[in-house]
Amino acid sequence: MTTYIFKRLAVLIPVLLGMTIIVFSIIHAIPGDPADTILGEKATEQSKQALRDQLGLDKPWLQQYFSYLGELLTGDLGNSIRTRAPISEEIVPYLAATFELTMASMLFAVFFGVNAGIISAWRHNSWFDYICMLIALLGVSMPVFWLGLMEQWIFANELHWLPSSGRMNARDPMEAVTGFYVFDAIIQGQFAQLWTVCKHLVLPAIALGTIPMAVIARMTRSSMLEVMQLDYVRTARAKGLSQFAVVYRHALKNSFIPVLTVIGIQTGALLGGAVLTETIFAWPGVGRYIFEAISNRDYPVIQSGILIVAVIFVLINLLVDLLYVVFDPRIQYK
Amino acid sequence: MRKRMGWLFTLMLSLALILAACGGGGSGTSEPEASTKPGEAASTEPAADPAAGGSGGTLIVGRGGDSAALDPAIVTDGESLKIAQQVFDPLLAYKAGTTEVEPALAESWEISDDGLTYTFKLREGVKFHDGTDFNADAVVFNFTRWNDTESKFKFEGDSFDYYDSMFGPEEARVIKSVTASDPSTVVFVLNQPQAPFLQNLAMPPFSIASPAAIEKSGADFKANPVGTGPFVFKEWKRSDSITLEKNPEYWQEGLPKVDSVIVRSIPDNTARFNALQNGEIDMMEDLSPDDLATLESNPDLQKFNRPPFNVAYLGFNVTKKPFDDPKVRIALSHAVDKQGIVDAFFAGQAEPAKNPIPPSLWGYNDTIEDYPYDLAQAKKLLADAGYANGIEQPLTFYAMPVSRPYMPDGRKVAEVIQASFAEIGVTVNIESPEWATYLDDLSKGEKDDLFIIGWTGDNGDPDNFFYPLLDKDSIGGNNYSQYASDPLHEVLVKAQQETDQAERTKLYEEAQVIVHDDAPWVPLVHSTPLLAASKKVEGYVPSPTGSEPYAEISIRQ
Numbered sequence: 001m002t003t004y005i006f007k008r009l010a011v012l013i014p015v016l017l018g019m020t021i022i023v024f025s026i027i028h029a030i031p032g033d034p035a036d037t038i039l040g041e042k043a044t045e046q047s048k049q050a051l052r053d054q055l056g057l058d059k060p061w062l063q064q065y066f067s068y069l070g071e072l073l074t075g076d077l078g079n080s081i082r083t084r085a086p087i088s089e090e091i092v093p094y095l096a097a098t099f100e101l102t103m104a105s106m107l108f109a110v111f112f113g114v115n116a117g118i119i120s121a122w123r124h125n126s127w128f129d130y131i132c133m134l135i136a137l138l139g140v141s142m143p144v145f146w147l148g149l150m151e152q153w154i155f156a157n158e159l160h161w162l163p164s165s166g167r168m169n170a171r172d173p174m175e176a177v178t179g180f181y182v183f184d185a186i187i188q189g190q191f192a193q194l195w196t197v198c199k200h201l202v203l204p205a206i207a208l209g210t211i212p213m214a215v216i217a218r219m220t221r222s223s224m225l226e227v228m229q230l231d232y233v234r235t236a237r238a239k240g241l242s243q244f245a246v247v248y249r250h251a252l253k254n255s256f257i258p259v260l261t262v263i264g265i266q267t268g269a270l271l272g273g274a275v276l277t278e279t280i281f282a283w284p285g286v287g288r289y290i291f292e293a294i295s296n297r298d299y300p301v302i303q304s305g306i307l308i309v310a311v312i313f314v315l316i317n318l319l320v321d322l323l324y325v326v327f328d329p330r331i332q333y334k
Numbered sequence: 335m336r337k338r339m340g341w342l343f344t345l346m347l348s349l350a351l352i353l354a355a356c357g358g359g360g361s362g363t364s365e366p367e368a369s370t371k372p373g374e375a376a377s378t379e380p381a382a383d384p385a386a387g388g389s390g391g392t393l394i395v396g397r398g399g400d401s402a403a404l405d406p407a408i409v410t411d412g413e414s415l416k417i418a419q420q421v422f423d424p425l426l427a428y429k430a431g432t433t434e435v436e437p438a439l440a441e442s443w444e445i446s447d448d449g450l451t452y453t454f455k456l457r458e459g460v461k462f463h464d465g466t467d468f469n470a471d472a473v474v475f476n477f478t479r480w481n482d483t484e485s486k487f488k489f490e491g492d493s494f495d496y497y498d499s500m501f502g503p504e505e506a507r508v509i510k511s512v513t514a515s516d517p518s519t520v521v522f523v524l525n526q527p528q529a530p531f532l533q534n535l536a537m538p539p540f541s542i543a544s545p546a547a548i549e550k551s552g553a554d555f556k557a558n559p560v561g562t563g564p565f566v567f568k569e570w571k572r573s574d575s576i577t578l579e580k581n582p583e584y585w586q587e588g589l590p591k592v593d594s595v596i597v598r599s600i601p602d603n604t605a606r607f608n609a610l611q612n613g614e615i616d617m618m619e620d621l622s623p624d625d626l627a628t629l630e631s632n633p634d635l636q637k638f639n640r641p642p643f644n645v646a647y648l649g650f651n652v653t654k655k656p657f658d659d660p661k662v663r664i665a666l667s668h669a670v671d672k673q674g675i676v677d678a679f680f681a682g683q684a685e686p687a688k689n690p691i692p693p694s695l696w697g698y699n700d701t702i703e704d705y706p707y708d709l710a711q712a713k714k715l716l717a718d719a720g721y722a723n724g725i726e727q728p729l730t731f732y733a734m735p736v737s738r739p740y741m742p743d744g745r746k747v748a749e750v751i752q753a754s755f756a757e758i759g760v761t762v763n764i765e766s767p768e769w770a771t772y773l774d775d776l777s778k779g780e781k782d783d784l785f786i787i788g789w790t791g792d793n794g795d796p797d798n799f800f801y802p803l804l805d806k807d808s809i810g811g812n813n814y815s816q817y818a819s820d821p822l823h824e825v826l827v828k829a830q831q832e833t834d835q836a837e838r839t840k841l842y843e844e845a846q847v848i849v850h851d852d853a854p855w856v857p858l859v860h861s862t863p864l865l866a867a868s869k870k871v872e873g874y875v876p877s878p879t880g881s882e883p884y885a886e887i888s889i890r891q
Binding site: 036050 | 600
């Protein structure tokens, strides 16, 4: 297993190198002088030259790439042009915010998705099955933007149950220790704050989790349907086990591999930042960080942001591969 | 059996958790409603002393973007300057709702007859938020930091862009020296007279920062600003919120009125409006015109229009045929339906323009009579100019590929103008190259025959519109019409050297007559951005410059 992990990590090296090349090329894909494009209409020649120096744009292409790579290896992601702050420091709270939202969304998506899928398969062709699959279809096709605004309108403006934006009640701030507000509230023993933080998570988590939920539900259902036909399930039933035990203990485990793959891919995608959800709910996550960098032509942030998100995506996939073993002991990595 | 119970337990637990998270409605603890009533400060600080004139409470403002940095000298974006206005004071300030200058940290000033020496008497007893004294040395420190390219307080990555553009780049500085003649007197000596000098000093980028804080924080000053302003900086959560607290020792008696201000970034316009309706914020920037009807039907909300500070215009490339002939330009001026454009694309939140400067600027000439929208007249004038059959050779019409504050959708506006022109027999082809190329092409003036573009003011001086946009010296820069008029140049240069305000006003009024008669542009609109607030918010006067101190705002309990 350990050897396998090392092997997989070694395979990551060419993948990461490939990504650095793509990310590095972004700035060179700008037509004309990047300094012109980045700084815009009112920039002086001096500030343009300063930017060229900062980004090393005057040097040969290869030299630029290798010094970029060298900086990356020392953990230097460069400085943001807009805020002039080091990206490696600046991005941390954004990653924490996105991570928290992703966890909440996936909790929602996995719980409802898996259970809906299981029950749909269990009660195949029943009204529950039809309704679940209709909801799943709607879920996949519903624009997040619309869903988010509808949620705000109903649950915040009309019913006043939940806050419509942000991570925390702005009037009642809490000290951020780790940047994961749920965790922060717990370690500081502030349970009223914990309640507020959870309430702020609900609407964005549902908006963000709806598509993964629908995908997971469909995947679970079809995978379960297949497994439920197998002999060993029939044997389990013949043994006199309750339906619940058959479905949740015997069938689920074997049908979970494809579901796990889907969960992994969806988690990776959400961690990459959900621009729309984060925009609507004013969630200060990494999707907005990159999106705002794009609108401000802040190329170093775009480059580093994409790189980090890509690395996270690759790592999540690795994690999913390793989790297969847990669910299917027949899979062994050597 | 045991295992089965385990599953059930897990299931129920997660269900309970989710229900707990979703609930709240029934249990009567609906937090956004209960604890976010505007004016109800959740902090444990004592409410402001009513005798001091404060209303207390927390003001929460929602806006579309976050600040880039909090050191006003190094930024150029409006969002950053909004915070600067709260934490800092410049020597002079703009009077609420206008661009007229009034004393701020400087109490009074004298100008020498040659317009080269400005002597400022500073307000005494003012302290920075870190407890150090504001005095003439502090002013000298700040200006030296911006002026001296080798300054050790110009930190890595810093550039003082506004200083360079308003007071000249390194090789052509306007300010020769800044000296403290005594602790409350500071003397500026200029290399050449600069008429908008006072106007420039009132811009928020030239706010006075605490020298002690800059020395202490170094490059981190841009995240830990210390000034003399009405509010003290407390916390910045990036892309989320900036928290400011009342400066109890503010030099303006009785101000600020609220105990704290929180400025939140909520990027989506509709979501921001939702947050306002739900009481999560008290005031918001940039209401979309589509939401105006909802706002007006809600008795708890009110709207504000920011006075216009910009101009969008249709420019003619006057070096090219047929636009080298003013008669043609005037004829086409009659063929643009400005009111129609305002109604269709600005939802009424703009005014038709007749001059290159907005009416909120001093020097605006209201006696100018605009060329009315009249296609018959346009056709007749075109025939008089020798184009009785219209202009068949298609002209290249550049329409902006991006949305700007003064022009939300350049292409659609161009299509409306195209249709009107077609009716009088003038054919135009709309082109929208990529934005950087667009600006480059307009500067060169080779490819375009006519174009849409605009300008947003910087310092509230008419020179800031006329000189960069219409003077012959600015050809190759922002004078995209390539318009070279000697009479105008004479007036503008004279106005730049004049220090008497009344005299300058007259000169700019004259400049507007020249531009109107020559018609290098069809001024289209001045947009007036919409803001919204809870009815509890009182005393808010939006400034045309795009940001203003929140010191005068109070919240009715």
